[in-house]
Amino acid sequence: MARPRIGQERREEILAAFEACVARKGFAGTTLTDVAQEAGQPRSLVRYFIGNRADMVNALIDRLLLRGEEQFRQWPGHGTPEDMHRFVLDRIFADQTTNIVIMELWHLALRDDALRARLAAIYKQVILEVAAMMADENDPHPEAQDRAFSAVALAFGTAFFRYLGIAPASPDRIRAISRQLLDQHSLSAQELET
Amino acid sequence: MARPRIGQERREEILAAFEACVARKGFAGTTLTDVAQEAGQPRSLVRYFIGNRADMVNALIDRLLLRGEEQFRQWPGHGTPEDMHRFVLDRIFADQTTNIVIMELWHLALRDDALRARLAAIYKQVILEVAAMMADENDPHPEAQDRAFSAVALAFGTAFFRYLGIAPASPDRIRAISRQLLDQHSLSAQELET
DNA sequence: GCGAATCTTGTCAATGATGACAATTTACGT
DNA sequence: ACGTAAATTGTCATCATTGACAAGATTCGC
Numbered sequence A, B: 001m002a003r004p005r006i007g008q009e010r011r012e013e014i015l016a017a018f019e020a021c022v023a024r025k026g027f028a029g030t031t032l033t034d035v036a037q038e039a040g041q042p043r044s045l046v047r048y049f050i051g052n053r054a055d056m057v058n059a060l061i062d063r064l065l066l067r068g069e070e071q072f073r074q075w076p077g078h079g080t081p082e083d084m085h086r087f088v089l090d091r092i093f094a095d096q097t098t099n100i101v102i103m104e105l106w107h108l109a110l111r112d113d114a115l116r117a118r119l120a121a122i123y124k125q126v127i128l129e130v131a132a133m134m135a136d137e138n139d140p141h142p143e144a145q146d147r148a149f150s151a152v153a154l155a156f157g158t159a160f161f162r163y164l165g166i167a168p169a170s171p172d173r174i175r176a177i178s179r180q181l182l183d184q185h186s187l188s189a190q191e192l193e194t
Numbered sequence C: 001g002c003g004a005a006t007c008t009t010g011t012c013a014a015t016g017a018t019g020a021c022a023a024t025t026t027a028c029g030t
Numbered sequence D: 001a002c003g004t005a006a007a008t009t010g011t012c013a014t015c016a017t018t019g020a021c022a023a024g025a026t027t028c029g030c
Helices: A007-025 A032-039 A043-050 A053-074 A081-092 A096-109 A113-137 A144-164 A171-181 A185-193 B007-025 B032-039 B043-050 B053-073 B081-092 B096-109 B113-137 B144-164 B171-181 B185-193
Strands: none
Touching (some): A007 A096, A032 A043, A032 A053, A043 A053, A053 A113, A081 A171, A096 A113, A096 A144, A113 A144, A144 A171, B007 B053, B007 B096, B032 B053, B043 B053, B053 B113, B081 B144, B096 B113, B096 B144, B144 B171
């Protein structure tokens, strides 16, 4: 061997810079020159370490998805409905910068089947985890999954609306509603009428 | 005067073509040449009738927002919770092609304050209308607005998830949940405990 | 037919982003 | 110190997209 390889670290720097650019200008809006500038390197180095633009985009997508999948591996596993809804609302949909990047991912996923499938798998897993927690709490119940779906969809919609500057008059009330969705017994009666 | 002006009709054709392109390739992904091809006109005509690219984008945004605002002017005004939730779920978040264009609008809104404000106004109005319907149904209630918020956010999240291919096991159960959100009395008890 | 406003065609230069690559420098093992 | 693999610099041609415009054709009122 000769000179030691520092490629992996450089790649990380570059991807971090790329992510910052994406948060600021979006995928379509950031050029290799933008990334290079953000990373404090000449453009040719970015090309050298990360390949062409498509490679760079794919690398960042991988990084983001791996991070997302990792996040759910630290899932509490079980807990009170309080814990669950706090986890969903506060931890997953909290950081605004992250949310912007996530929306960028969604936008890409509109026209990328593989990415869409991978995003779907993550959200499905979240829903399943929430449903499993509910089942842990009480008896297993076939409708748990649909109520988990509702709770996550509500959190998702709330996060999007928050970004528009639309917030509920009382966030606590949304929490109460979310908690209620995660509580097995409060719906059963009404549901059976349908 | 001399030759009659046909600019307005041409503009409509061009914007329709642009909208089709946006649904297929997104705002950032469609070029003037794409629009011209879709409209069956040379690119120079597109430029002549609609101006530069920014003009074209703004014109389409206006068209889309006006259409959205118009849609809520046909709002039933009042009705049973059934009517409400059917309106929200089936009519607003139904058509997939429209949804894609809406997601494109959202994506633009990430970095366009004016557009974001205008989108926010539309969704706020939807929430207010739903809340007003609920107040019509029974007594006015301060929490109606927050439950309307929840119902719309849930519908929004459901629409997004549907696009990912994530659907609840039983759509009817989501409808039941949505109905419950729109029902004044089912939450009050739990809420006061908090 | 004629003038005038409008439409239509076609071409051009400027811009900006990308991919490619040659030439040079660095840092390590021996 | 020397060879070698890796890193670094800088430049170039290519391509797509946009904006601009000159020249011509159309359609109306008169």
